[in-house]
Amino acid sequence: xxxxxxxDKANVKKGPWTPEEDAKLLAYTSTHGTGNWTNVPQRAxxxxxxxxxxxRYTNYLRPNLKHENFTQEEEDLIVTLxxxxxxxxxxxxxxxxxxxxxDVKNYWNTKLSKKLRQRxxxxxxxxxxxxxxxxxxALAIRPPQPAPSPNGSSSASSYLPAPALxxxxxxxxxxxxxxxxxxxxxxxxxxxxxxxDAPASPAADHGQQLKWSDFLADDAAAAFEAQYHHDASVAAxxxxxxxxxxxxxxxxxxxxxxxxAFIDAILDCDKETGVxxxxxxxxxxxxxxxxxxxxxxxxxWGC
DNA sequence: AAGGCGGTCAACCGCCGGGAT
DNA sequence: CATCCCGGCGGTTGACCGCCT
Numbered sequence: 278x279x280x281x282x283x284x285d286k287a288n289v290k291k292g293p294w295t296p297e298e299d300a301k302l303l304a305y306t307s308t309h310g311t312g313n314w315t316n317v318p319q320r321a322x323x324x325x326x327x328x329x330x331x332x333r334y335t336n337y338l339r340p341n342l343k344h345e346n347f348t349q350e351e352e353d354l355i356v357t358l359x360x361x362x363x364x365x366x367x368x369x370x371x372x373x374x375x376x377x378x379x380d381v382k383n384y385w386n387t388k389l390s391k392k393l394r395q396r397x398x399x400x401x402x403x404x405x406x407x408x409x410x411x412x413x414x415a416l417a418i419r420p421p422q423p424a425p426s427p428n429g430s431s432s433a434s435s436y437l438p439a440p441a442l443x444x445x446x447x448x449x450x451x452x453x454x455x456x457x458x459x460x461x462x463x464x465x466x467x468x469x470x471x472x473x474d475a476p477a478s479p480a481a482d483h484g485q486q487l488k489w490s491d492f493l494a495d496d497a498a499a500a501f502e503a504q505y506h507h508d509a510s511v512a513a514x515x516x517x518x519x520x521x522x523x524x525x526x527x528x529x530x531x532x533x534x535x536x537x538a539f540i541d542a543i544l545d546c547d548k549e550t551g552v553x554x555x556x557x558x559x560x561x562x563x564x565x566x567x568x569x570x571x572x573x574x575x576x577x578w579g580c
Numbered sequence: 581a582a583g584g585c586g587g588t589c590a591a592c593c594g595c596c597g598g599g600a601t
Numbered sequence: 602c603a604t605c606c607c608g609g610c611g612g613t614t615g616a617c618c619g620c621c622t
Contacts, residue, residue, distance in 0.1 A: 293590070293616080315607070331608075332591070367610060378610075383589050 290324045294333055298323055302330055303338055336379045343375035347384055355381060355389060360403040 294302075305321035311334065314327035323330065347355075351373055358369040366378035366385075373381065390400035399406050 291592075313607095328608080329591080335609095336590075364611065379590075382611075387588055 288324065289318075289326045289329070291329070294337075298325070299333070299338060302334060306334060306338070336377045339377075341375055342377065347376075347388075351376070352389065355385060356393070356403075359385065359389075359400075 370378040393400040
């Protein structure tokens with residue numbers, strides 16, 4: 278059997294907190310600390326769920342919280358971090374002392390996303406809206422692509438338009454200390470891909486349709502990425518981090534082009550590294566779909 | 581003065597991973 | 602090993618407020 282339930286949900290109060298409730302919660306946390314939220318309502322004399330108490334405390338009553346407006350520096354940092362992390366509000370809030378994830382999330386949804394749109398920047402991809410429209414249009418009417426690539430492994434990266442902000446993503450990751458400095462070859466790859474905006478479809482090589490496996494890195498690239506990323510992720514996240522792209526190097530090089538193999542590769546890598554948050558980041562960032570398969574290897578996501 | 585409307589933000593909901601039993 | 606709950610998270614809701622007509 279597991280633990281007993283945290284609270285009697287039929288007998289808990291919901292809705293806005295009263296000053297009396299705040300005082301009780303503050304009095305309790307100041308003397309007993311914040312552990313074991315399950316017991317907090319009972320011991321503090323509150324008819325609230327422990328979860329509600331925790332939320333109230335962390336978002337409003339916690340000491341050292343800033344309640345004033347966001348500064349320009351905080352605003353810039355949020356935008357930068359959102360470009361890197363997507364809607365990982367807790368991670369973003371960790372970089373902003375005195376701010377909660379709820380604060381950051383609300384500020385983004387109510388202010389910053391609108392500001393970006395007014396400046397002609399898509400708040401999801403952080404790319405110029407005009408650039409996005411151009412990309413969409415190019416995809417919709419893309420003619421058959423000549424220019425076959427001699428190396429199939431890099432074909433996917435050159436097939437789709439390069440994202441406008443790969444350098445922002447990469448630099449910001451390293452600047453924030455989330456990833457260690459990239460090895461020299463990665464910077465070269467970034468520059469090469471940004472410069473190479475001439476589309477060349479892998480499908481055009483043999484007149485085939487694009488495969489799932491075309492989005493998997495080749496073995497040679499994966500080998501280095503595997504070691505680098507593993508080390509980096511352990512250092513940065515205590516074992517966290519992983520790349521879906523280099524993940525099934527066995528299946529990637531083997532020409533297994535169905536969706537199941539692709540997904541298996543993702544899952545294998547995920548299990549191997551022990552974390553999947555970076556995958557979630559990738560999935561949350563459409564720029565990487567539109568950009569290239571090499572984006573994640575540039576960031577050191579190899580396993 | 582009153583109703584509509586949009587912005588803000590506290591709080592809730594539901595999901596997930598990890599840990600306790 | 603299986604079950605179940607806790608804590609944390611992101612998404613969403615709804616109350617409140619100010620502005621406009």
